[in-house]
Amino acid sequence: MHVLIIGAAGMIGRKLVGAIARTGSLGAFRVDRLTLADAIRPEAPEGFSGEVATLARDISDPHTAPELLIGLPDVIIHLAAIVSGEAEQDFDKGYRINLDGTRYLFDAVRSLSETDGYCPRLVFASSIAVYGAPLPDEIDDTFLLAPLTSYGTQKAIGELLLQDYSRRGFFDGLAIRLPTICIRPGLPNKAASGFFSGILREPLAGKPAILPVPDTVRHWHASPRAAVGFLTHAATMETGVVGHRRVLNMPGISATVAEQIEALRRVAGDKAVALIRQEPDPAILRIVSTWPRGFTAERAKGLGFKAESSFDEIIRIHIEDEMGGSLPG
Amino acid sequence: MHVLIIGAAGMIGRKLVGAIARTGSLGAFRVDRLTLADAIRPEAPEGFSGEVATLARDISDPHTAPELLIGLPDVIIHLAAIVSGEAEQDFDKGYRINLDGTRYLFDAVRSLSETDGYCPRLVFASSIAVYGAPLPDEIDDTFLLAPLTSYGTQKAIGELLLQDYSRRGFFDGLAIRLPTICIRPGLPNKAASGFFSGILREPLAGKPAILPVPDTVRHWHASPRAAVGFLTHAATMETGVVGHRRVLNMPGISATVAEQIEALRRVAGDKAVALIRQEPDPAILRIVSTWPRGFTAERAKGLGFKAESSFDEIIRIHIEDEMGGSLPG
Numbered sequence: 001m002h003v004l005i006i007g008a009a010g011m012i013g014r015k016l017v018g019a020i021a022r023t024g025s026l027g028a029f030r031v032d033r034l035t036l037a038d039a040i041r042p043e044a045p046e047g048f049s050g051e052v053a054t055l056a057r058d059i060s061d062p063h064t065a066p067e068l069l070i071g072l073p074d075v076i077i078h079l080a081a082i083v084s085g086e087a088e089q090d091f092d093k094g095y096r097i098n099l100d101g102t103r104y105l106f107d108a109v110r111s112l113s114e115t116d117g118y119c120p121r122l123v124f125a126s127s128i129a130v131y132g133a134p135l136p137d138e139i140d141d142t143f144l145l146a147p148l149t150s151y152g153t154q155k156a157i158g159e160l161l162l163q164d165y166s167r168r169g170f171f172d173g174l175a176i177r178l179p180t181i182c183i184r185p186g187l188p189n190k191a192a193s194g195f196f197s198g199i200l201r202e203p204l205a206g207k208p209a210i211l212p213v214p215d216t217v218r219h220w221h222a223s224p225r226a227a228v229g230f231l232t233h234a235a236t237m238e239t240g241v242v243g244h245r246r247v248l249n250m251p252g253i254s255a256t257v258a259e260q261i262e263a264l265r266r267v268a269g270d271k272a273v274a275l276i277r278q279e280p281d282p283a284i285l286r287i288v289s290t291w292p293r294g295f296t297a298e299r300a301k302g303l304g305f306k307a308e309s310s311f312d313e314i315i316r317i318h319i320e321d322e323m324g325g326s327l328p329g
Numbered sequence: 330m331h332v333l334i335i336g337a338a339g340m341i342g343r344k345l346v347g348a349i350a351r352t353g354s355l356g357a358f359r360v361d362r363l364t365l366a367d368a369i370r371p372e373a374p375e376g377f378s379g380e381v382a383t384l385a386r387d388i389s390d391p392h393t394a395p396e397l398l399i400g401l402p403d404v405i406i407h408l409a410a411i412v413s414g415e416a417e418q419d420f421d422k423g424y425r426i427n428l429d430g431t432r433y434l435f436d437a438v439r440s441l442s443e444t445d446g447y448c449p450r451l452v453f454a455s456s457i458a459v460y461g462a463p464l465p466d467e468i469d470d471t472f473l474l475a476p477l478t479s480y481g482t483q484k485a486i487g488e489l490l491l492q493d494y495s496r497r498g499f500f501d502g503l504a505i506r507l508p509t510i511c512i513r514p515g516l517p518n519k520a521a522s523g524f525f526s527g528i529l530r531e532p533l534a535g536k537p538a539i540l541p542v543p544d545t546v547r548h549w550h551a552s553p554r555a556a557v558g559f560l561t562h563a564a565t566m567e568t569g570v571v572g573h574r575r576v577l578n579m580p581g582i583s584a585t586v587a588e589q590i591e592a593l594r595r596v597a598g599d600k601a602v603a604l605i606r607q608e609p610d611p612a613i614l615r616i617v618s619t620w621p622r623g624f625t626a627e628r629a630k631g632l633g634f635k636a637e638s639s640f641d642e643i644i645r646i647h648i649e650d651e652m653g654g655s656l657p658g
Contacts, residue, residue, distance in 0.1 A: 091497065132573065144471040146492070146574050153493040157486050163475070164482040168420065244461065245475050 001026065002033040002071055003235070006059060006105065007079030009038035011184060012125070015228050016077065021045030026075065027236030037068055038080065059101030065108035072112070075235045076122045076171075078105060083191045084129055084151035091150060098154035106161055110170040122162070123234045124175040126247065128220060130156040133290035137218075140296045141249060148290045159247045166246050174234045174242065176300075179252035179307070182221040182260075183318040192287045196221065199257070200264050200315060203272040206328055212281035215258040218293040222252040222307045223317045230305055237304060245299075251307040253314065254294030263311035267319070268327055330355065331362040331400055332564070335388060335434065336408030338367035340513060341454070344557050345406065350374030355404065356565030366397055367409065388430030394437035401441070404564045405451045405500075407434060412520045413458055413480035420479060427483035435490055439499040451491070452563045453504040455576065457549060459485040462619035466547075469625045470578060477619050488576045495575050503563045503571065505629075508581035508636070511550040511589075512647040521616045525550065528586070529593055529644060532601040535657055541610035544587040547622040551581040551636045552646045559634055566633060574628075580636040582643065583623030592640035596648070597656055 003026055007013045013036075020031050032050040036042040041056035053071075057064040059080050069076075080101065081087075087094030102124070112118035129152030130145045147153045159175045166173040183204075184197040195212055196219060202209035222230075230250050239246075255263075265273045297305075308314050319325060332355055336342045342365075349360050361379040365371040370385035382400075386393045388409050398405075409430065410416075416423030431453070441447035458481030459474045476482045488504045495502035512533075513526040524541055525548060531538035551559075559579050568575075584592075594602045626634075637643050648654060 142473040144574075145474055145489070147489070148496065148573060150493050150497070153489050156489050160474070160476070160482050160485050160489075164479050167477065168479070244477055245473075 001029045001031050001075060002035070002073045003031050003075045003077065004035040004037070004068055004073035005077045005079065006037050006068065007081065007125075008036035008042040008054075009040050010079055011186065012181065012224065012227050012231070013038065013042065013079050015224050016231055017042070017045045019228050019232070021048035024049065027232050029236055033071065035068060035071060035073060037064075059105065060096040062104050065105040066111070069108050069112060072116070072118055072120070074120055076105070076109070076120050077125075077231055077235060078102065078122065079125045081125070081151070081155075084149050085191055087151035087154065088149055094150045094154060098151065099157055102154075102158045103161060106165050106170070110165060113170040119169065120171055121235055121239075122171040122173040123231060124158055124162050124173065125231070126155045126159050126175045126177045127152065128177050128179060128249070128292045128295070130159065130177065131292050135292055138254075138294045138296050139249065139292055141299045163244065163246045167244055172239055173246050174239065175247040176230050176234050176305075177247065177249045178227055178230065179220045179222040179250055181224055181227055182314055183223070183322075185224070185318070185322045192284050193219075195284070196257075196260070199276050200260060201318065203264060203275040204268055204315070204318065204323065204327060206275070208275045208277060210279045211257065211276050212279060212284040213257065213288055214280075214285070215261060216256055217285075217288055218254060218256045219288070220252045220254055220292050220294055221311070221314060222250060223314045225317050225321060226252070226307045233305055242303065248300040248303065248305065249295045249297045251297040251301050251305055252295065253308055253311055255311050260311055263315055266312055267315045330358045330360050330404060331364070331402045332360050333364040333366070333397055333402035333405045334408065335366050335397065335406070336410065336454075337365035337371040337383075338369050339408055340515065341510065341553065341556050341560070342367065342371065342408050344553050345560055346371070346374045348557050348561070350377035353378065356561050358565055362400065364397060364400060364402060366393075388434065389425040391433050394434040395440070398437050398441060401445070401447055401449070403449055405434075405438070405449050406454075406560055406564060407431065407451065408454045410454070410480070410484075413478050414520055416480035416483065417478055423479045423483060427480065428486055431483075431487045432490060435494050435499070439494060442499040448498065449500055450564055450568075451500040451502045452560060453487055453491050453502065454560070455484045455488050455504045455506045456481065457506050457508060457578070457621045457624070459488065459506065460621050464621055467583075467623045467625055468578065468621055470628045492573060492575045496573050501568055502575050503568065504576040505559050505563050505634075506576065506578045507556055507559065508549045508551040508579055510553055510556055511643055512552070512651070514553070514647070514651045521613050522548075524613070525586075525589070528605050529589060530647065532593060532604040533597055533644070533647065533652065533656060535604070537604045537606060539608045540586065540605050541608060541613040542586065542617055543609075543614070544590060545585055546614075546617055547583060547585045548617070549581045549583055549621050549623055550640070550643060551579065552643045554646050554650060555581075555636045562634055571632065577629040577632065577634065578624045578626045580626040580630050580634055581624065582637055582640055584640050589640055592644055595641055596644045
């Protein structure tokens with residue numbers, strides 16, 4: 001199987017590539033070829049015995065997608081996007097990359113579909129940012145798309161295009177709405193959601209962290225490992241049972257910040273919790289308070305997508321995958 | 330007030346222009362200038378004392394929208410689209426006109442907003458085709474957008490863009506989802522919904538009509554007169570109370586074909602009903618059976634949008650507005 005990953009240098013992309021390289025497979029399928037693209041050149045994964053191409057490309061350049069498809073990949077995983085904060089700050093860039101870039105990709109596949117009968121699986125990483133307040137505590141699978149950010153708007157449009165192109169038979173698409181990924185490893189990015197990870201990641205490493213919102217804020221989370229699992233399942237599952245609604249809310253954990261902190265206390269003790277300092281930021285609270293608090297995710301669960309069952313598990317996964325399995329000190 | 334109507338040569342556009350010309354106003358506002366554009370040159374309305382420009386323009390040409398906005402219209406009413414059947418047959422044309430054309434318009438307004446502080450009211454005629462089966466009998470205002478046609482996809486994308494551009498303050502937008510317009514005057518167009526009007530319009534004129542679906546099919550209707558009222562209200566209402574969800578399901582009448590036919594019988598007698606011939610068309614039934622059957626339309630009603638209260642009224646409006654007030658013979 002030839003797998004093309006666009007956005008392969010991002011956090012989720014790197015983890016997905018690492019998992020493919022480690023196992024030599026994507027789900028039940030052996031992978032013998034990887035094409036990895038991103039705005040910066042992705043690293044070739046260690047330990048992968050198949051063929052690898054790594055490319056630095058701009059998806060908002062209309063020539064990029066046709067080039068990426070030259071090897072007719074069996075599976076295309078489209079993760080490339082600029083994040084919500086940046087898409088909000090730079091209107092043109094957000095639309096150019098998140099909307100036009102996605103459309104160029106879909107149209108390049110369509111073009112090959114019409115000339116060569118090409119019909120790959122295409123997995124599009126969407127986001128719960130397609131939803132906007134007022135929202136029920138638990139969002140079901142038939143709730144209105146009403147984004148309150150340009151990023152959410154761009155993702156919702158990508159989903160609509162994916163469903164129309166799939167219905168037309170140009171590709172076999174699935175869009176998955178990822179929960180907020182927690183615990184994000186590494187350094188903060190420009191996302192307003194950064195603190196949800198920061199208040200756990202930093203104290204686990206013995207460092208201070210800032211909490212900019214009240215601990216009553218509730219949100220929807222899944223681990224990076226779960227995200228890799230979602231993408232893998234979406235890339236390899238049978239789609240005959242999915243029907244025309246090709247967008248799925250992924251499962252996750254609905255937790256308040258207080259519940260996150262209590263999980264941190266159970267796993268790493270009071271000393272870790274003491275490293276969290278409250279420093280209210282009304283701008284972040286205003287953004288976050290419009291976000292989803294929970295989902296039924298019934299369709300996705302019924303189709304075999306699996307997430308964590310507790311926040312303790314999310315923290316333990318971070319310790320296993322990012323900290324060599326144990327806390328410092 | 331200067332009003333720009335794009336798609337002014339279509340059925341609804343002509344009726345709206347006629348109403349403005351007749352009254353010299355749009356809602357409570359005096360209209361002293363009309364700019365009327367369409368793919369074919371719209372007719373200048375009779376009896377209008379203000380300034381009128383009529384233009385044949387292609388909205389999928391990026392130069393069109395900036396030209397249409399030169400006079401900085403206070404209200405922009407965007408009705409231009411190719412219909413569902415044609416958008417389904419010609420994928421490229423549908424996206425070029427219904428999506429790209431709409432985006433060019435929105436971006437041209439945005440550009441003037443950024444340079445001149447321009448912020449017009451912008452009314453976008455959307456469609457209940459943004460919904461697709463499976464659907465509840467009554468769709469509420471928070472139900473999922475899941476179109477099953479390219480036309481519905483393009484309209485849903487237009488709505489999302491309108492809401493993001495309005496939230497950003499580039500214009501003061503409202504999208505209204507029109508019911509199927511019944512009774513459409515004149516000749517059939519390429520829409521699969523044509524028979525809903527045909528089975529009434531043709532018998533009322535003493536002509537035969539074909540019914541391609543079982544009479545148990547239920548659908549959602551409003552008169553052309555109601556549609557003009559919706560657009561007028563959307564163009565002139567206070568929007569401060571609307572919030573960020575700038576898309577409204579318009580009110581209408583939920584009726585089965587059998588109920589339509591019984592209304593025809595009450596208004597025009599058995600002789601008219603006898604002119605309807607059943608001739609099942611599985612292709613039309615397949616399309617129509619995925620369509621909405623009814624809406625709560627609660628938000629729109631609360632904001633003052635009004636439709637008919639019975640199908641008899643819809644038929645009487647057709648007789649008044651299209652047939653000089655009485656039946657032939």
